[in-house]
Amino acid sequence: MSLSYAILGLLSYRPMTGYSLKEVFDNSISHFWHAHLSQIYRELSRMxxxxxxxxxxQQREGRPDRKVYQITSRGEENLQSWLVSFPQKLVMSYNDEFLLRLYFGGRIGRDEILFQMTKYRKETESRLNHFQSLYRVIEDFSKKAGGPEDRLYWELTLDLGVQLLRANLEWIERALEKIKSGDDPLKKSPG
Amino acid sequence: MSLSYAILGLLSYRPMTGYSLKEVFDNSISHFWHAHLSQIYRELSRMxxxxxxxxxxQQREGRPDRKVYQITSRGEENLQSWLVSFPQKLVMSYNDEFLLRLYFGGRIGRDEILFQMTKYRKETESRLNHFQSLYRVIEDFSKKAGGPEDRLYWELTLDLGVQLLRANLEWIERALEKIKSGDDPLKKSPG
DNA sequence: GAATTCATGTAACTTGTTACATGATTTA
DNA sequence: TAAATCATGTAACAAGTTACATGAATTC
Known part of the structure; x- marks a missing residue:
């Protein structure tokens, strides 16, 4: 279960609560890993x-208690041995609900498809904006934790996230044109 | 649950067994949806x-029985209403184990990272080759089922799959160079 | 003769998702 | 004063994964 390795890896930088782990998930590794808060709490208990x-x-006046987790030496070993073992099977379970709808696009009207695609473009654009703001987060974080080596790898994973979204947006533009031109009665039956 | 809509959509082209549904999953929509055979059987029972x-x-001499499923009118309605409802939340649960390792690359040696990245490139290349062979599958299938409209959408989803893999490969090349140049002692401290 | 394909599933388990429950502090 | 943030979790269910069980026909 990779979730536990994600948690171990993040705790290897500094001790954290389940809540703050969730923040790091959302802010720093959301471009390649997602987890619900309830999942994180469950996994932490198990770990x-x-x-x-x-x-x-930690008890604090006024504010609620915090349960701060830190990695143990056994956890460090566990993380290390996972890091150096390339997965036998690369899990690439990319299930995309939008593409599933689009695949069956012939079953609904072109206007509906164009409408959905335009919404999809908007969402993709805002995700791209979010990703691009994460370079700043990496910069700030690399001053507090980790070294210049860490920063290289953090930026590399983000680079991929950005590039995939850009490729996605380029595809959306071309797809919109293809769908629209298919809709054009002049092009449908020439002559 | 989107799996049931994937099944309904595929059954809307023609009746199929669970086994043949799995084949279509693997051959025609694997670039955006994956499902295990046991999942398909379970879902079919529920549906x-x-x-x-x-x-x-269907009983057949010699060979084992086949259980052929077809979509009902209620299933058609169900599919249709799903198709025209753009999801409130776009599910993009892209969890990538390789990127998770890479993110923690500072914790292991550069040689190990380069080794894993090279393997990753190989896997990505073979996935790209597989995807590119699917255009032929679409061509064949559009002669048997569906119309020219369907084919447009089938190809569009495949186009995206291909483009994302290409963007991925381009990123791998750049990433390899960045990691290697960081490894070069001449570039590390010039002068 | 061994492996693969066709064809069905069940069982056990892990992971992911959504809703619920609680309650103080801070910001709009 | 309403909403958001901080902080903990539990419960129930859906979906994904892996292993097991069976057995004929076909291909290597």
Whole structure:
């Protein structure tokens, strides 16, 4: 289960609560990994049972208690051995609901498709904007934790996220034109 | 659950067994949707309970029985209303184990990263080759089922799959160079 | 003779998703 | 004063994964 390695890796930079782990997931690795808060809490409990992490409850006046998790030496070993083992099977389970609809586009009207595609473009654009703002987050974070080596790899993964979104947007433009030109009665039956 | 819509959509072209549905998943929509055979069987049972599909057992001499599923009118309605409803939340759960390792690349040696990246490139290349062979599958299939409209959309989804893989490969080349040049002691501290 | 394909599923388990429950502090 | 943020989780269910079980026909 890769989620536990994602958690171990992030805890290897600094101890964190489940809540703050979720923030890092959303801000720093959302371009290639997503997890729900409830998943993170469940996984942390399991990992503590297995001795991969250890928790300490911090009581603070007024504000609610925080349960701060840190990686154990066993957790470090676990992480390390995972990092150097290239997966036998590359899991690439890319299930895309929008593409599933588009595949069956022949079953609905072109206007509906154009409408959905335009919405999809808007969403993709805002995701691209979000990703581009993450370079700043990496810069800030590399000053606090990790070294210049870490920063190289953080930026590389983000580069891919940005490039894939750009390729996606280029495809959207071409697809819109293809669909529109198919809609043009002059081009449908020439002569 | 989008799996049931994928099944309904495919059954709307022609009746199929669970086994042949799996083949279509792997050959025709694998670039944006993946499902295990056991998932398909489970989902078909559930859908039959809900009246979205109906099955008929065909007995054949010598060979094992086949359970052929077809879409019901209720299933058609179900599919149609899903197709015209743009999702409130675009599910983009893209979890990539390779990128997760790369993100933590600072924790392992550069040689290991280069080794894994090279393997990743090889896998990505073979996926691209597979995708490119699917245009032929679409061509063949559009002669048997569906019309020219369907073919446009089938090709569009495949176009995206191909373009994303190409963008991925371009990124790999650049990433390899960046990692290698960071490894070069001459570039590390000039002078 | 061994492996692959066709064809059906069940069982056990892990992961992902959504809703619920609680409650203080801060910001709009 | 309403909403958002911080902070913890549980419960219930849906979806994804892997292993097991069966057995004929075909291909290597």
């Amino acid at each position: 503590e049972e297995n001795g991969l992490v250890a928790s300490e409850v | 039959e309970e809900n009246g979205l599909v109906a099955s008929e057992v």
